[in-house]
Amino acid sequence: MARRSSSGLTDKVEINMTPMIDVVFQLMSFFMCTLKVVAPEGDFDIRMPIAAAAAAAPDDQQVPPVRVKLSAGPDGSLASIAMNGTPVADFDELRKRIIGLVGADSGPNSLAEKTEVEFDADYALKYVNVVKAITAVSGKVENGQVVELIRKIKFTPPKKG
């Protein structure tokens, strides 16, 4: 029997798709099962050498630190805020006071860059309040853009009791 030549008629090659579809579905199931939706996280960078070492290295360009006292209520909630001994109503006011102190300029060599904020929080205070306070002093959101304020942050040593 003569072999049919490919000259006139075109052969229809049937590809078996089943294994490919199987693998593709397996891959899809794998990715669907391993998918973990993660909320974006950000950091507040703090450079805090041990107190003795910091005291040994005086800086003539240093601006006196701003002391923010955060007091806790009996259940660990925020009872009061004070900046350099003066009571502050809330975190928005704290931000306004910080802007009033260092100005809106946060560029290089600005007062905002040189100023250091020291947080003195009560031991039992819930940490969420400290993050709110750090947020208030570190910057503000203006027209969807973050404007940086204070970059140097430190904590007083923990006081138990």
Next chain:
Amino acid sequence: MAKRSGGPSNTEIDMTPMIDMTFQLITFFMFVMNFSEAEQDDRIQLPSSQIAKPADGVIEKPITLQLTNAGSVIYAGELVAVRDIGAYLEREKTLMIDENREPNSATIIVRADGRAKTGEVQDIIRICQEKGFERFALRAQYDDRR
């Protein structure tokens, strides 16, 4: 002409749109898959902040300490008391010195629960300072609500 009845009808299904869509789905899942090695634990409810922007670069070999609501530290998947982390940090420090790295060049990522006591976070920082670590990254959930 009479319609042919009986006998198996050879119906050809066009698979192309389905395969297209499946490949699109696979691509989507591959993109959204989190390949980062950042340690995260569902037991920690991070406080949120609008200012805590995700870091631009990758922190090289960080040490992650996660403080739970109950006051324990999750270190490398293990639950450790705050006062005991010093021994683990000492081990990290030895490893770093073996690799010719200074402890003060390493970043300690503190993922503390919003309900935890601030004093415990300060205790962690103090213990780290005593071991020679001085760079800290206080982690918060980035909240982009305006």
